[in-house]
Amino acid sequence: MKQGCLLLADSHINILGVIRGLLEPFFETIMMVTDEKSLLEAAEKVQPDLFVVDLSMPVSREINVARRLGKSFPRQEVRHPEHS
Secondary structure (H helix, E strand, O other): OOOOEEEEEOOOHHHHHHHHHHHHHHOOEEEEEOOHHHHHHHHHHHOOOEEEEOOOOOOOOOOOHHHHHHHHOOOOOOOOHHHO
């Protein structure tokens, strides 16, 4: 059964398509963005249940994107792959 909303963020559109294809059977809604600004705007608008973010994606702000998402969306668990 599909449930929830997933927000995918990666600067490589081909990678997003592959990940979306793999996860589509499990989510009602999947959004894809390719930059930090779009990620933050979509996250605020949609309030996704899960984020999958390429942490090597170029960022324009001084604050790490994962840290910012963690502060803005405390109900979601934010993990960095190196710290899992």
